[in-house]
Amino acid sequence: MENKLYPSYLSGADGIRAIACLAVIFHHLTQRLSMHDQTTVIQESQAFLLVGNAGVSVFFVLSGFLLSLPFWKRYLGDGQFPEMGQYVFRRAARIVPGFYVAFMISTLLAFLWQIPTDYQLIRILTGLTFTSGFHYNTLFPSEINGPLWSISFEVFCYLLMPIFMLGLFFLGKRRSFRKAITYWVGVVLFIVCLNQLIHLFLTPDNIQRGWEYGLIGGAKYWMPNYNPIGFFGQFAFGIIASAITIKLFLESKAIEVFKRKGGFDVISFIGLAVSFYFLWHMRHLGDFSFSLQNQPYYFPIYPILVAVTLSTVPHSLWFGKLLDNRVLRFTAKVSFGLYIWHYLVITVVERFWVTDYYYMGLADFNSWLLVSSVILVTSYVVATLSFYLVEKPVLDWSHRKRFPGRRIQDLPGVRKEA
Template sequence: MDNRLMPSYLSGADGIRAIACLAVVFHHLTQRLTMDLQTPFVQQSQAFFLLGNAGVSVFFVLSGFLLALPFWKSYLGNGGFPNMKHYVFRRAVRIVPGFYVAFIVSILLAYFWQVQTDYHWLRIITGFTFTSGFHYTTLFPSELNGPLWSISFEVFSYLLLPIFMLGLFYLVKIRTFSKALLYWFGVIVFILIINQGVHSFFTPNEVERGWEFGLIGGAKYWMPNYNPVGFFGQFAIGIIASAVTVNLFTKTERVQRFKQKGGFDVISTLSLLCTLVFIFQMRHIGEFTVSFQSQPYYFPIFPILVASALCTAPHSRWFGKMLDNSLFRFTAKVSFGIYIWHYLVILSVERYWQPDFVYMGLADFNTWLGVSFVVLIISYGVATLSFYFVEKPVLDWAQNKERSLPKQEESKVRKEA
């Protein structure tokens, strides 16, 4: 394909990222409201927002979608395999600085607040090396900052993406969209087979297995339904959605006619609405009930619905622009910071201001609403500071370094000549 047909910015992605980020925050906030003491309407709304943890699945689908784009553009455009040094470098500078700072602060707060932490050093080591997701004792690298658990899973998916893409480039020589799609469906089947093996051989025993035994007991309950191999299946759905998007840009005339008629707007809108309706319908159903292999977040139905909205939004006339409004674009920009900092904000508010702001602890709805609003504002503030003083300086340095590399290589070639 002609890469000039692909815009540098795909509309809708920022909006979906923002929704996913806020969904996770609302999930943790609504956990603090005593459900039994609320009106029926509030109870039903709370049950819906408690499923905001499914935003984690959206992050995985979105990451697979965006990170696979350069691979698909090169593959379908008969280009070479993308530069892995650049790939690894870009992933590292995007994830490591913000995560390390939040992780270090979490460790220090646990020390100052004298929070008992089992497997303390093992969790620290696996946290810093992004390997915490391979055992329930380390799944939560921080006793205070629970949301950090997913970062290890993401990094594992980052590693698997180029490995399987390498197989596509060198095994599927005839580069067609249909053959590439068939290959990736095969990858998902392979992942599901391996995941079944994980369930068969690595299911923990029932001793102290459950959230009543703390984070490690909760992790033991989650696993192996939560495991890095299974989560790559959600990531891979995003990869396939990425292929669909790139392929649509090659069908210029047909795509443009369908776009002008608002076809993509209809698909994107219905996909997002179906996603929300589906989550609402699941609000009273067990976490691992409606899913294949007992995977979390209603796999594969939920991630497929998200992927449908994601891969068609870039071709829409107004849906993508509506999603990418100013608030959502800013939220998307600082979303990583919101994700890795908001839980520490919640715990700080509980410790220093509102001691009843614990799991199902606040009975008064108006008080909960006010405290939650303060938490949200502070989380945005901390995330903004994280972005501009931790993440962005490293990203800017990385961009400057990447720009200088071709010049350095050219200068080296001239000297050798």
């Protein structure tokens, strides 16, 4: 195998992360605009922005794509299984500090504001241990910061990925790209079957099941369509996309002509464009009945479209650079903070400034636009403070810490990072 360099930075990934983050934020902002009071053009635009919650799917696909890269480098480079101590430590360093600060402040504010919170103690405990996603009573660990629900699901995927990867590494002595892809397609099918069993045996009863019963009722309504096992299927598409990306780097000579002619630009652009068109087409559906097993975010079509874009955009000539412009790269840098803080900003605004900034509550579009702009700017400020004061110091420290074992750069056949 040729000893060439993997790029130290995969173009396009930051831009896609930023778009996903902004899509989720605008989903929550447009929920506050009274749709029936708007013009047809605004209504159609609002309907499209409301399906921006599919950005959560992008996060899962993207996480699977990026976190599996070291595993694929070692597997396809005939290397050893990665050092799991370093993997777990750095994942914890990335997630725990920012999440804990946002979660504890949200919990404290809910207490100070005397907001009724059922099952408060168990929700705090499961929130702190990232196990809240296994029951509807705890799915939303915070009563006033709803988006924190997905962090538990993502942490669960962080744990499942190396377990399945371990099976691949020890599946026979001969390694091949075809075997690896077949294995991971099998994993996806296994997850789908397991998810079906969850639907058969773990579907909640209909007692107080619905958003009219608050967050717990809403969580009960979501489940079992929303469950950590099912979400790993979306994560797995990112893992498969990552394998394709690494394979394309290894076959760089064979694809060089295709790359020079902009072939990967065309594929990645079409993948992203079709994903937007698909969401536009779904904007009036109102549920996930189009999805396999009613899984969220139009599984498997939408995650596959995202995976197609992710697997090809690092090989593009111009499209990746276009996505990774300064604004989107900065947004990607603070995206975790944006995600975990923006809804709390919305809650504060609704409570202390614009009291009709609730679900479908604000009738005047100009007022909504002004308030939403203030929320967006404030969220960026809070997220930037979170990154530089909380997240980055821990991340820098974690990357300075050394773990025993051979580095990926030292393994035979694996190209050194630039």
